[in-house]
Amino acid sequence: MSSYLNENVYTHTFTPKEYQVELLDSVKKKNTIVCSSTSSSKAFIVVKLLQEYAWGMRKSKGKRALFVLDPQNVPIMTSHVKYLTDLDVISLTKTDETEHISKYLERYHVIMTTGEICCDLLKLQELQDLTIFNLIVIDDCLYGQRQKYVKMIISRYKLLPESSRPRILGLTSGLLSTELQPDRLEAELRRLEKLLNSHVDTSSEIVTLIRLSCRPQESIIKCPKHSPTSLHEALKAIVNHSIEFLLEHRYDPSEIYDDDLLEEFRQVPDPKETPLQLLNEFLEILDDMGPWCADKAAINILSKIEKLKVKVPYERHYLLLCMISTTLVHVRAVCDDTFEGLEELEKLRKYSTLKVLEFLDILKQFKPPGEKPEPIVEQEKLPDPEASPNKTKPKGRMPRRNFVSRPQTDDNLCALVFAHNRYKAKTIFALLCLPPYHG
Known part of the structure; x- marks a missing residue:
């Protein structure tokens, strides 16, 4: 049975x-x-x-x-x-x-x-x-x-x-x-x-x-070397000046404190390590993706610096973080001054490397055909004029809300992009959020 x-x-x-x-x-x-x-x-x-x-x-x-x-x-x-x-x-x-x-x-x-x-x-x-x-x-x-x-x-x-x-x-x-x-x-x-x-x-x-088994098609696209613009050279000079200062910076607690505290200060990490790492990652994005993407990366790095400043327990570490924060604010100010009066797409095309522009052209090939459907806006339910404001709610279980079908589609995933670090990944995300490429 x-x-x-x-x-x-x-x-x-x-x-x-x-x-x-x-x-x-x-x-x-x-x-x-x-x-x-x-x-x-x-x-x-x-x-x-x-x-x-x-x-x-x-x-x-x-x-x-x-x-x-x-x-x-x-x-x-x-x-x-x-x-x-x-x-x-x-x-x-x-x-x-x-x-x-x-x-x-x-x-x-x-x-x-x-x-x-x-x-x-x-x-x-x-x-x-x-x-x-x-x-x-x-x-x-x-x-x-x-x-x-x-x-x-x-x-x-x-x-x-x-x-x-x-x-x-x-x-x-x-x-x-x-x-x-x-x-x-x-x-x-x-x-x-x-x-x-x-x-x-x-x-x-x-x-x-x-x-x-999968049979992917592998293609290697060669991009010619991008000639740096005047903005690229200016941003690189600002960051390199800060890197030179950090490399020449000397941190030796034994010259300041007594020998009693020397053993404790040996466990303190190098205050130059994190600032140098952040500035080098910024330079990598600047050389690889151009000034427009570097400006977006500076926003994320500044956010990371503010979080580190809250957690860092040592004065010298805090001061060096403040120094590179000032450097990146200077970088953003130079970018804002150069980008003034330009449309967002014009900034992207003029101040991005050929590698970024080729990447966007590749993604366009996988864009679904047709126009993107407009989102359905639900109208707010008007209050019932006959309902009394002091009327108490009935006790017991409330009725379940209506079932709304959500169409499932496999076309939501367009591509998988592997980035070198999170700052470059966030920069690519900001790039794809522009109106011509969003969706």
């Missing part, structure tokens, strides 16, 4: 991906190592594989399943198996729990443990023969010095006749990471196969691979 609750189940939540089903089918046929970085994929394969072998565990004196996990994953996998199957599970994470292993094997279908505890169990008389298991899952001890635990398990496994050997499932994280060099990938796969006496398997269904 079907349950009516199944009609309300969201299919994407419970429907596995094609490659997960393919890997599960491979594990059922042979010892397999699954390379996956997602815990959901590992949990799906483990639970479904347990359900396939559960028929041999439920009968009298049936087989058992052994899980060798790292200590953090033992309670997680225990809860997965406990709630998603009807099998009895026990987790063994302490040495003193191994004394009652014979009772545990009679009562529980699945044994969850760590590599160290598993090797202690194999030394007991009850586990001299691994044929009592029909499934061994290993998700630990595959790297470093802890490989010795897996080698001990596999050496005992190889002593069994092939017809009575349990199925082995090895779980490891994704190997295609920045830590593994590409020329070492094949050697790493062979090492895992030899260690676990298994085969590394991946998805081979061409339709799935095409759907999950």
Whole structure:
């Protein structure tokens, strides 16, 4: 008899991906190592594989399943198996729990443990023969010095006749990471196969691979070097003058204070470090994006300086922050004087580098066609003249507000722009907020 609750189940939540089903089918046929970085994929394969072998565990004196996990994953996998199957599970994470292993094997279908505890169990008389298991899952001890635990398990496994050997499932994280060099990938796969006496398997269904893989078009656009304007040179001279002052500035507390306080002042950071960093970031934006963007960046840097001035506990640090704040205010005053009388778009085109202008032209290609729809302004509800101002509200639950459908669209995302730092990112945001480019 079907349950009516199944009609309300969201299919994407419970429907596995094609490659997960393919890997599960491979594990059922042979010892397999699954390379996956997602815990959901590992949990799906483990639970479904347990359900396939559960028929041999439920009968009298049936087989058992052994899980060798790292200590953090033992309670997680225990809860997965406990709630998603009807099998009895026990987790063994302490040495003193191994004394009652014979009772545990009679009562529980699945044994969850760590590599160290598993090797202690194999030394007991009850586990001299691994044929009592029909499934061994290993998700630990595959790297470093802890490989010795897996080698001990596999050496005992190889002593069994092939017809009575349990199925082995090895779980490891994704190997295609920045830590593994590409020329070492094949050697790493062979090492895992030899260690676990298994085969590394991946998805081979061409339709799935095409759907999950991306084929981006990569283009490198060369921008000619921008010739600096007189405003660019003036701003650079102002900032460089402040940088020269900071580099020549000397901060030595030992010349002012006694030796008793010298140890304390050694822990004080260099007061020139943060001001120099902020001014250098401003110069980078000025050279890379031009005076218009540098003026917008100066606003954000000034805001950051005001926050630092509130938090800084030392006088010299405060004074140097005030100095660079004055420098950036001077920069903004020069920009305002130069930009006077110009329209915003004229400022942008005249005082921006070719790199910025090319960037805006690229974004125009991804702008959705047609005019941007005007926002719907809701009219305010007029008060009812017949309603009494002193009328008390009725007690009880108020009626729920009307449901307003909000159209969901995938066209909201136009592009992903990676910036070098937050000041450059905020400057690009100010650039895109201009009326011709907004939306």
